Amino acid sequence: MRLDTFEAGIDRIYTIFGMSRKPSKDMQLVWYTRLDHIPDEAVNFIVEQICDLESMPRNMTVAWKNYWSNWKTANPSKIVRQDCPHCRNTGARDCWARPEDGGQWMHFMTPCPVCQQNETRMPMPLAELEAKGAVIMPVDYRGGPVGFDRDNGFGCLHPVSLDTSTPRKTMHVGVNMKQDFKRVRHLPAGEREEYGKSSNW
Ligand SMILES: [Zn+2]
Secondary structure (H helix, E strand, O other): OOOOHHHHHHHHHHHOOOOOOOOOHHHHHHHHEEEEEEEEHHHHHHHHHOOOOOOOOOHHHHHHHHHHHHHHHHHHHHOOOOOOOOOOOOOOOEEEEOOOOOOOOOOOEEEEOOOOOOOOOOHHHHHHHHOOOOOOOOHHHHHHHHHHHHHHOOOOOOOHOOOOOOOOOOOOOOOOOOHHHHHHHHOHHHHHHHHOOOOOO
8 A cells, every 4th residue: 555545544543543643754654664555446445444443453564464354354355366468377488499509499488577576586677588588488379288389390399200381490599498397307217218209209
């Protein structure tokens, strides 16, 4: 929520309880930093609940947090994750890259940098991946990843040898392929080998 929304709410609470001495701006700012994750639209609800109490809550921020919980319970549909048009809510993007020493193109997924970031995770921006030579599929590509793979001649998801209509690209790019390795390293060695074969048709 915005600071002025919060300050107006505090002002109303103090007025209702007949407190002529309002908390200092500094105090309000301290409270605000503990509560700024609460959205504007929940403020009226919280303030009204507090105004209905017998007396002014001793711990203002705890009171706000409690009624914020109540608001979330009362409005479950409003706290679902926002729709992400960048990945069509899959949470990931399809990418292709070639190891620095040439060789086969490989397909890998990267977390959607728009909706999959939080305090502990900051996915690599797509522009940065592209700068390293990766090719990222547009989100609404016709034919999906297999079609994109085929149309670009990557040969990871589509058997290139069976398709002579598109010449195979020979771009030379350098991308760290660790992510892809992470996906297969839990497989037993035999299966991992199979995986390698199947992606090298
Ligand atoms: Zn997304």
